[in-house]
Amino acid sequence: MAKIVAAYGLPHTPFYPSQVIEEGPSSPTGQMFARARESLIAAKPDVIVEFDTDHYNTFFFDNFPILAIGIDEKFKGPIDEPRGGMPVYDVPSDPKLAEYLHMHTVRAGYDVASLREFVADHSLMVPLHFVNPDMKIPVIPVFISGHLPPLPPAQRCYDFGREIRKALEVYPEDLRVAIIGTGSFSLEVFGPRIDPGKTDAVPDPEWGHEVCDHIDAGDIKGLIAKATEDRMHAAGNVGGELLNWIAMFAFTEGHKPEFLLRQMEQGHGYGGWRLD
Amino acid sequence: MSVNAINRLCREVLRDHVFRAAMKDNPAKAIEPYGLTPDERKALLAGDVAALHHMGVNDFMMGYLARFGSCGLSVPLYNERIRSVPH
Numbered sequence: 001m002a003k004i005v006a007a008y009g010l011p012h013t014p015f016y017p018s019q020v021i022e023e024g025p026s027s028p029t030g031q032m033f034a035r036a037r038e039s040l041i042a043a044k045p046d047v048i049v050e051f052d053t054d055h056y057n058t059f060f061f062d063n064f065p066i067l068a069i070g071i072d073e074k075f076k077g078p079i080d081e082p083r084g085g086m087p088v089y090d091v092p093s094d095p096k097l098a099e100y101l102h103m104h105t106v107r108a109g110y111d112v113a114s115l116r117e118f119v120a121d122h123s124l125m126v127p128l129h130f131v132n133p134d135m136k137i138p139v140i141p142v143f144i145s146g147h148l149p150p151l152p153p154a155q156r157c158y159d160f161g162r163e164i165r166k167a168l169e170v171y172p173e174d175l176r177v178a179i180i181g182t183g184s185f186s187l188e189v190f191g192p193r194i195d196p197g198k199t200d201a202v203p204d205p206e207w208g209h210e211v212c213d214h215i216d217a218g219d220i221k222g223l224i225a226k227a228t229e230d231r232m233h234a235a236g237n238v239g240g241e242l243l244n245w246i247a248m249f250a251f252t253e254g255h256k257p258e259f260l261l262r263q264m265e266q267g268h269g270y271g272g273w274r275l276d
Numbered sequence: 277m278s279v280n281a282i283n284r285l286c287r288e289v290l291r292d293h294v295f296r297a298a299m300k301d302n303p304a305k306a307i308e309p310y311g312l313t314p315d316e317r318k319a320l321l322a323g324d325v326a327a328l329h330h331m332g333v334n335d336f337m338m339g340y341l342a343r344f345g346s347c348g349l350s351v352p353l354y355n356e357r358i359r360s361v362p363h
Contacts, residue, residue: 055336056283056287056334056336056337057287060283060284060287061280061283061284061334062280079291080290081290147336189335189336189339190335190336190338190339190342190354190358191335191336191358191363192329192335192358192359192360192361192362192363193359193363194355194358194359196355196359197351197352197355198355199339199342199343199351199354199355237335237336238336
């Protein structure tokens with residue numbers, strides 16, 4: 001049977017790879033990603049399942065699924081020119097497991113799109129750049145629409161995560177699986193609420209702290225109750241990326257985080273759970 | 277819906293370096309194939325991102341116009357204009 005060995009919540013700020021090169025691994029961002037990387041390596045996963053919100057590169061406005069799973073031998077990313085010359089990777093995947101997860105979740109009542117021959121942007125790739133050693137661990141992308149209204153309800157995303165967890169727990173192969181949910185809690189990108197002179201802003205750091213307080217307390221039910229579409233959008237035009245963390249929380253139920261590091265001046269945090 | 281054409285055009289600025297250069301050098305000619313309405317065309321060529329925002333163009337996509345200097349935009353100019361939208 002597959003075993004869930006670890007779960008992580010991570011940001012995907014596009015300039016972090018170049019910033020960590022410039023400022024060095026001892027920079028705050030370098031250290032926080034290093035913490036996640038060390039934990040993930042120690043957990044020895046055979047495959048990573050990552051919940052992500054595409055930023056209009058894998059999908060577009062003419063065809064934008066609420067939920068989707070990438071099914072292929074490999075995929076390329078990032079394809080959206082993140083700053084600083086971040087490498088474009090060929091990421092191995094596990095199409096057999098991805099197809100199994102797709103079939104299981106659709107049969108359980110979730111309308112999940114499947115995609116093949118796909119590409120990914122920085123939102124999926126920045127966390128992997130930092131935590132997936134040499135990009136060798138296969139990755140299955142699971143997309144949740146977290147920007148474009150209407151957003152799926154937080155409870156639906158949590159239940160979807162739980163359905164994937166149930167499917168993994170009866171998967172008839174001995175695989176060690178790590179989960180990543182990526183996104184910000186409060187962030188406005190190129191919208192009217194950006195800070196003077198900048199391309200982004202953190203409109204509601206208090207909400208970010210509230211999210212982290214719920215995580216620290218293990219109160220995911222309380223967080224889900226508060227994380228309405230209006231509340232997440234009030235925290236910024238990409239505040240719905242919290243849904244990727246909420247799907248990830250379906251795997252951490254009953255476990256204290258190994259670490260939870262707040263970087264609220266950037267509107268996000270770094271969380272890690274060892275589950276084995 | 278030509279609002280979606282503007283979103284698509286913004287994505288082409290990111291993906292197609294020839295189009296990106298054309299949007300800097302001669303945007304009026306570059307946007308001809310996109311079938312925009314006169315108001316959309318006027319707002320886009322003026323770099324009026326506040327007007328485009330009100331028309332329903334996606335902010336994230338318009339960011340590529342600022343990032344790559346299309347239609348006379350720069351990050352400071354984009355910033356000033358998008359922040360003029362009431363919020």
